[in-house]
């Protein structure tokens with residue numbers, strides 16, 4: 001007899017496993033505004049064509065800001081806690097490269113619950129460029145991976161990606177709203193099968209499937 005992955009009614013509290021947890025409401029407006037400024041900075045650096053004197057000025061300003069910010073650091077692995085659309089606790093790593101609310105390198109992809117999985121809208125700026133004007137394929141995979149993991153987690157079966165398949169169906173444009181959706185399609189023992197899509201104006205640009213292996217947490 002096989003025992004399939006069992007969803008948990010409520011996700012375990014990461015604090016019980018030694019992780020720092022910050023509540024979403026505790027993130028100050030000032031911090032969130034700084035993160036937005038840093039996202040704009042990434043794009044500006046990636047495209048600037050100003051003279052060396054102006055670059056030197058910018059470097060000095062950035063070096064001063066980096067020193068200020070390093071004055072107090074959260075530990076690696078710190079998590080952010082929120083409530084999903086059903087009012088249940090949800091967790092993510094606060095500095096997650098795809099979805100982290102305080103990571104300036106994250107677009108960020110914010111996913112909400114739907115009847116059968118998760119869904120989010122995201123626009124990628126020019127710092128995610130691969131081919132001219134298009135999102136880098138690795139980032140397309142990263143968006144899918146995050147959505148696939150979130151769908152498993154939202155279904156009460158958080159885990160790690162063991163296997164990821166991506167099909168690039170059409171170019172994924174920069175600077176345009178993209179819709180990302182994902183859902184669980186089945187389970188087998190600890191394996192959770194998930195499927196995700198990215199669309200632009202309704203047109204499929206990429207789709208992926210993954211096997212997530214459910215976390216085995218001591219009870």
Ligand SMILES: CCCCCCCC/C=C\CCCCCCCC(=O)SCCNC(=O)CCNC(=O)[C@H](O)C(C)(C)COP(=O)(O)OP(=O)(O)OC[C@H]1O[C@@H](n2cnc3c(N)ncnc32)[C@H](O)[C@@H]1OP(=O)(O)O
Nearest residue numbers: 014017091092145146149150153158160161162163189213
């Ligand atoms: C503390 C509390 C926290 C609670 C709250 C959580 C909130 C979550 C929040 C938010 C959502 C998250 C969103 C994140 C999204 C991004 C996800 C990522 O980027 S994950 C990083 C990349 N992935 C890795 O680094 C994995 C590296 N690999 C491993 O660690 C192991 O290989 C692991 C865990 C995947 C499996 O190892 P084993 O020892 O536990 O289990 P074995 O027995 O090997 O496999 C179990 C089953 O899976 C199959 N399997 C394993 N690997 C496979 C593969 N590559 N392809 C196909 N099947 C595979 C096996 O054949 C087995 O299947 P059979 O039951 O026997 O049928």
